[in-house]
Amino acid sequence: MYQILNDKPEKVATLSGIDFIYPDAKGGVAALQGVNLDINEGEFVCVLGPSGCGKSTLLKIIAGFLKPSCGEARMGNEIIKGPDWHRGVMFQDPTLYPWLNVQDNIAFGLKMRKFPQSQIKRITDQYIELVGLKGFEKSKPYELSGGMKQRASLARTLVNKPTMLLMDEPFGALDALTRQNMQDLVREIWMKTGNTVLLITHDVDEALALATRIIVMSRSPGRILKEFAAEFTYRISGSEHEMVRYKPEYMELREEILKIISSQNERLKLSQHNPKILLERK
Ligand SMILES: Nc1ncnc2c1ncn2[C@@H]1O[C@H](COP(=O)(O)OP(=O)(O)OP(=O)(O)O)[C@@H](O)[C@H]1O
Ligand SMILES: [Mg+2]
Known part of the structure; x- marks a missing residue:
């Protein structure tokens, strides 16, 4: 079952020019920088990125738990002013x-x-x-x-x-088999309900197994580095099942995403030896 996308998909949530700074004694921790993102009706968006890159911060802004330091987060045409039941949130615990x-x-x-x-x-x-x-x-x-x-x-x-389901590493604490069962359940529910989902994960295979769009973020302060369209979720739920993971197109996309993430980790290691690298990026 493939989803038929309209020429002009309906936007459920829009982030424009989002910066987020956590206040601290030294003037603040920049968690997000210049994030622009449209989430369309019925999409299953997975967000990947190195630890501490601002994934949870991004989700909390959409949920309405945090107010952006700069920029605007909207649900439909309304500015998100706080949490409400239109956006259901699930965490690891x-x-x-x-x-x-x-x-x-x-x-x-x-x-x-x-x-x-x-x-x-x-x-x-x-x-x-x-x-x-x-x-x-x-x-x-x-x-x-x-x-x-x-x-x-x-x-x-x-x-x-909820119009939108926001999940922050919801299966992170589960064993591999239970995790896969939960992924299958979430996919099945998403296909049945046509819900819009944003799921944060550390696991590239989880993103590939569920997403219709994968967003890769840079290390802190988090920016969106690259987006990929994906359709393995339809194939896994169809006759190919888990065999999809052995297909060349799956492995190629997996490799490409992992390269981006590991290049971010390399930057971190290098910048710890040479703080100039961090400054150059800014
Ligand atoms: N309440 C807070 N006060 C100060 N700094 C914070 C706070 N919460 C997060 N941060 C910092 O903001 C940055 C982004 O944090 P965030 O939790 O959004 O990252 P993440 O990508 O979800 O990380 P992980 O993958 O480890 O869950 C990090 O540098 C983190 O240390
Ligand atoms: Mg997090």
Whole structure:
């Protein structure tokens, strides 16, 4: 199943000229510099880049947790002024209330939004089924495995039907097999719902397995270095399955992305020996 893109895709979020500086005693840490990015409806955007390059900062700006030091972040035509349920956020650590069971954790957002009880039950059941947690409705978070907690977290986010799903290394703490199961689940949900997704990852194979667009960032202060269109996610979900990873076009793109990332790490190593390199870049 290939997505048919319109000539003029609908923009869901727009970042224009974003700088972000974390204040500190020495005048601030520049985390992002001149970031411009349009995220279109139905896209699955994966962001890759060296550690500390500003990936989480970028996600937090779109989520509305941080306000850019310079530039504008918009959702549709509106400036993002704070977090809201149109943008669902998922982090590496599952966000579940330990004293609530799976069902009540998932229902939480709808209760806050004062949905009628009967509707809450119906929607919650639907998402419990979707993430494969049927039979665990009454379990408390401490009774669940890491993967199950992330499934519950995902349902808790999706239940609000966010326009955009923002995920910051959501599977980073999971073992390889659970991680792949979660990737398959997220892909399946994305294909079913047509949601717009932005996912941050350290793992180039995760990006290649899920993205329709891959964004590679420079080391700190983060800038967008390069973007790649990708379509392996459709092929993995189709008849080729995991065999796609052995195709020359997959390996070529993987190699190209890894080269860019490792050249960034080389720059870091060199700049530690010769601080002039950092200055030259600016
Ligand atoms: N609250 C903070 N206060 C000061 N500096 C911060 C803060 N959060 C992040 N930074 C700095 O901003 C830069 C970007 O951080 P960010 O967490 O966005 O990077 P990242 O790409 O997500 O890293 P990682 O891949 O390790 O998660 C880093 O230099 C980091 O040290
Ligand atoms: Mg991060």
